Amino acid sequence: MSDSDAGADAVIAAAKPYRINHLQLSHEIVHDLREVREPAKQAQANRLTKAAHDAGIAEVAIWDHSLYDLDYYPAEFRTGPGGTIDLDDPAFWEWFKQDYREMLHLVPDIDSVILTFIETGARVERQHSAKLTTAEQKLAYLVDQVAEVIVDERGLGLYLRTFGYFPEEMERTIGAIALVRNPHVKVMAKATPHDFFLTHPNDSTISRIDRPVLVEYDAAGEYNGQGKIANAWPEEHVQRLRHYQTLPNVIGYVARTDRYDESRIIGTPTEINLYALARATEDPRVSVETIYHEFAARTYGPRAARDVASALSKSYEIVTSVLYSLGTNTANHSRLDYEPYCSSYHRSVAGKWIDPPVTYVRHGVNKRFHFWIDVVDHLSPAACKTDPTLAREAQYVLDRGWVTMGDHMTPKYLEYVLTEKDHGVRVAESALRDVVKAGRDLKPEHFEQLKAYFERTVLTARLHRAVAAAYFGYRIYVRDEQQRTTKMKRLIWDGLDDAQRVAEQIRTYPVPAAGGEWDWVRDAAEAAKYHDRISQGWDRYGGIAVPRP
Structure with missing residues (x-):
C-alpha cells in the first residue's frame, strides 16, 4: 500500500464487499518494522490498524525485512571477519530480540508480521558463524529468533515472504523454510517465481512448502501498466488461482492494490482484478466471461456492459504485445526503457523458470521461440550480455552457447517485433472503439474514465511501436554497414518522427493518470532520449548517427 491516507481508507472500505479478512501495511506505509520508530509512520500504522479492525478485517499485518543494513547493528556485535556479525554470540541475539520487542510495542494492535528474510540488508547468510555452516541454516536460525518474539512471546502471526532471482536462490529459500523449527510460522509466496510477469509460469515451489501458504497476486500491475493503461485480466488471475486452489497447503490469497x-x-477499471479473485474464490466454476460481464454491469450499468466487457477483455492481449517483446517484458517497471535497462534480457526472462525454455508468440507473429537462443540473443543489446547479472543468475545459457556475445539483432527479428507492436496498437484502438460505442449508455463520469484509460493505452502502444522501430532498427544500422540503406534510414526516422508526435500528445494529454511509481507522462521524455541518441549518435554505439533520408 502507498502512504496515501485517502488511498488506504478507500482500500479498507472496499474490503467488506470482497470478503477480505487480511490487510497488509506495506511498502510506503511500513517497509521495515524499524520505521515505526518514526512518529508519523507509527501514527499512520496504528490509525490504519484500528480502521481496518473497525471495518471487520480480522488480521492486520505489517511488513518487515531482516536483517537490516549492517551498520544498524552495534559495532560490538560486528566482530566476525570483515566486520561481519558473529551469529554465534548469544548477546547479539538477545539485543536483536529486545529490538523487536521495542518495535512491536509501538504498534500494539497489529496481528501479524510479513517477514522478508532473504536478499535483504546485511543478508544473514553473509554473516559469520562457526556453528551455522550453510546459508539455509543461517536463514532458518534468523527466522526462529524472530519467531521467538513475534509468535511465542506476543502470540502474533508470522509469514515468511519467499523470493528468488533465479531457481537456485528459490531452492535455497525453500531449504531454509524446511529448517525453521517454529511450527506456527506460515509462508507468503508470489503467484509467479521472482516477480509479477505475465509470461512467467506458476510458482512450482509452493506445492513443496510444508506450511500454510498465502499466495500473493499483483492486481495493480507493477510491471504491466500499474493501472494507468489497460490492466484488466481476470483470466490471468483466475487461471493461477484455480491452480493454487488444488494445493492443500494454500490457505488463501492476498492482492496488491496500488x-x-x-x-x-x-x-x-483495473479493480476488476480484485473482483475476479474474490468471485473465483467464491465460485470455483464461474467463467472468466461471466466475471467480465458482471463487473462491467455492476460498475458501468447493464446497457453498457457488453461493450465495456469487450474493451476490458482486450487488456491482456494489448499489454503482452506492447510492454512485452516476443514473450519477455521489455519495460522498466512499466516505463519505456529498451536500453540501458538490462533486466529485460536476463533477470526477468521467463525462460529461467520454464523447462524447456520455449514460448509460442501469437500477436500476428505466430511462431515458437526459444527464450534464450531466439529472443534474448537477438533482442538483447551487447552491453546486457556482459552484465554480471546474466552470468551470476543464468551462467548455463552462456556455457551452452544459447546467448553469445555481441549484438545479433537482425531485420527478421525487427519484423517480428514490429508485427507484434502493430498488433498491440490495433487491439488497443479496437478497445477504445468499444468504449466509444458504449458511450451513449454510460454515465458521463464513467465514459470519461474509460475513455481516458484506453486513450492512454493507445498512446502507450503507439509510442512503443515507434520507439521499437527506431531503436531496434538503429542497432541493425550500426552493426551491419550493408543495412545502412535508404529503406532502413526511413524506417528508423519514421519511428523517430512518430515517437515525437505521440510524445507530444502524451505531454499535453488532459488526463495523465494518477501518480505512482510509473510516471506515464515521463515516457514522452524517455522517447526524446532515443531521438537524441539515434539522430546525434549514441556513445554506446560508437557515436554513430543516422542521417535523415
Missing part, C-alpha cells in the same frame, strides 16, 4: 502514491486501483 503501486505507490495515488495509484490505487479501487474505483478504476
Whole structure:
C-alpha cells in the first residue's frame, strides 16, 4: 500500500464487499518494522490498524525485512571477519530480540508480521558463524529468533515472504523454510517465481512448502501498466488461482492494490482484478466471461456492459504485445526503457523458470521461440550480455552457447517485433472503439474514465511501436554497414518522427493518470532520449548517427 491516507481508507472500505479478512501495511506505509520508530509512520500504522479492525478485517499485518543494513547493528556485535556479525554470540541475539520487542510495542494492535528474510540488508547468510555452516541454516536460525518474539512471546502471526532471482536462490529459500523449527510460522509466496510477469509460469515451489501458504497476486500491475493503461485480466488471475486452489497447503490469497502514491486501483477499471479473485474464490466454476460481464454491469450499468466487457477483455492481449517483446517484458517497471535497462534480457526472462525454455508468440507473429537462443540473443543489446547479472543468475545459457556475445539483432527479428507492436496498437484502438460505442449508455463520469484509460493505452502502444522501430532498427544500422540503406534510414526516422508526435500528445494529454511509481507522462521524455541518441549518435554505439533520408 502507498502512504496515501485517502488511498488506504478507500482500500479498507472496499474490503467488506470482497470478503477480505487480511490487510497488509506495506511498502510506503511500513517497509521495515524499524520505521515505526518514526512518529508519523507509527501514527499512520496504528490509525490504519484500528480502521481496518473497525471495518471487520480480522488480521492486520505489517511488513518487515531482516536483517537490516549492517551498520544498524552495534559495532560490538560486528566482530566476525570483515566486520561481519558473529551469529554465534548469544548477546547479539538477545539485543536483536529486545529490538523487536521495542518495535512491536509501538504498534500494539497489529496481528501479524510479513517477514522478508532473504536478499535483504546485511543478508544473514553473509554473516559469520562457526556453528551455522550453510546459508539455509543461517536463514532458518534468523527466522526462529524472530519467531521467538513475534509468535511465542506476543502470540502474533508470522509469514515468511519467499523470493528468488533465479531457481537456485528459490531452492535455497525453500531449504531454509524446511529448517525453521517454529511450527506456527506460515509462508507468503508470489503467484509467479521472482516477480509479477505475465509470461512467467506458476510458482512450482509452493506445492513443496510444508506450511500454510498465502499466495500473493499483483492486481495493480507493477510491471504491466500499474493501472494507468489497460490492466484488466481476470483470466490471468483466475487461471493461477484455480491452480493454487488444488494445493492443500494454500490457505488463501492476498492482492496488491496500488503501486505507490495515488495509484490505487479501487474505483478504476483495473479493480476488476480484485473482483475476479474474490468471485473465483467464491465460485470455483464461474467463467472468466461471466466475471467480465458482471463487473462491467455492476460498475458501468447493464446497457453498457457488453461493450465495456469487450474493451476490458482486450487488456491482456494489448499489454503482452506492447510492454512485452516476443514473450519477455521489455519495460522498466512499466516505463519505456529498451536500453540501458538490462533486466529485460536476463533477470526477468521467463525462460529461467520454464523447462524447456520455449514460448509460442501469437500477436500476428505466430511462431515458437526459444527464450534464450531466439529472443534474448537477438533482442538483447551487447552491453546486457556482459552484465554480471546474466552470468551470476543464468551462467548455463552462456556455457551452452544459447546467448553469445555481441549484438545479433537482425531485420527478421525487427519484423517480428514490429508485427507484434502493430498488433498491440490495433487491439488497443479496437478497445477504445468499444468504449466509444458504449458511450451513449454510460454515465458521463464513467465514459470519461474509460475513455481516458484506453486513450492512454493507445498512446502507450503507439509510442512503443515507434520507439521499437527506431531503436531496434538503429542497432541493425550500426552493426551491419550493408543495412545502412535508404529503406532502413526511413524506417528508423519514421519511428523517430512518430515517437515525437505521440510524445507530444502524451505531454499535453488532459488526463495523465494518477501518480505512482510509473510516471506515464515521463515516457514522452524517455522517447526524446532515443531521438537524441539515434539522430546525434549514441556513445554506446560508437557515436554513430543516422542521417535523415
